[in-house]
């Protein structure tokens with residue numbers, strides 16, 4: 001489902017974020033990317049999303065060679081991907097319902113259909129009572145769940161999450177991971193960038209470890 005073959009990424013001439021990174025992820029897997037701050041976790045997610053482009057090497061995602069994906073092909077390519085950002089990126093002047101519905105509406109569904117589906121998904125992430133609220137009226141954990149609802153409403157084949165538990169307490173973090181496990185159990189491939197080693201250990205999933213842009217370990221619990 002995801003293959004990185006000796007991928008390197010540089011920002012400008014002197015800032016090498018990834019060096020010669022190779023790994024494969026099968027359809028339906030759930031795994032973590034970990035490593036110190038600046039190790040290259042976000043860069044890998046951004047390359048997969050094609051927010052950034054590969055400098056050297058090749059990568060295939062969901063049957064697409066992302067090194068040579070044209071800008072015109074991007075909307076179609078991204079249709080099968082969902083991304084949860086570190087900073088939520090919710091629209092402050094829209095309700096929670098519309099923040100989530102927008103994702104479907106942009107794909108060509110009517111407002112009515114989009115809102116109907118958004119209600120269903122918000123129920124699944126435990127926010128049925130908050131649909132009329134605005135982002136600023138929600139806690140950080142609730143905002144994160146809106147971000148997840150927005151990312152999964154279109155049933156992506158691959159879900160990417162960047163430090164989704166960043167500023168949540170341990171209980172909420174576990175709750176959120178439980179949600180990712182359920183999404184994964186329904187067949188979605190899930191890749192989570194996180195430096196929360198305690199949480200990662202508890203979940204007993206595959207872990208790719210980055211150090212200064214190099215992949216130094218690919219740990220699979222037996």
Ligand SMILES: Nc1ncnc2c1ncn2[C@@H]1O[C@H](COP(=O)(O)OP(=O)(O)OP(=O)(O)O)[C@@H](O)[C@H]1O
Pocket residue numbers: 011012015016017035036037038039040041042043044195
């Ligand atoms: N847009 C950019 N321009 C220049 N350098 C960048 C850019 N984005 C990332 N970098 C650099 O690339 C390296 C890897 O950054 P990246 O964000 O991938 O790390 P990370 O492991 O996700 O870090 P964190 O845990 O702090 O989010 C860092 O040295 C960073 O400074």
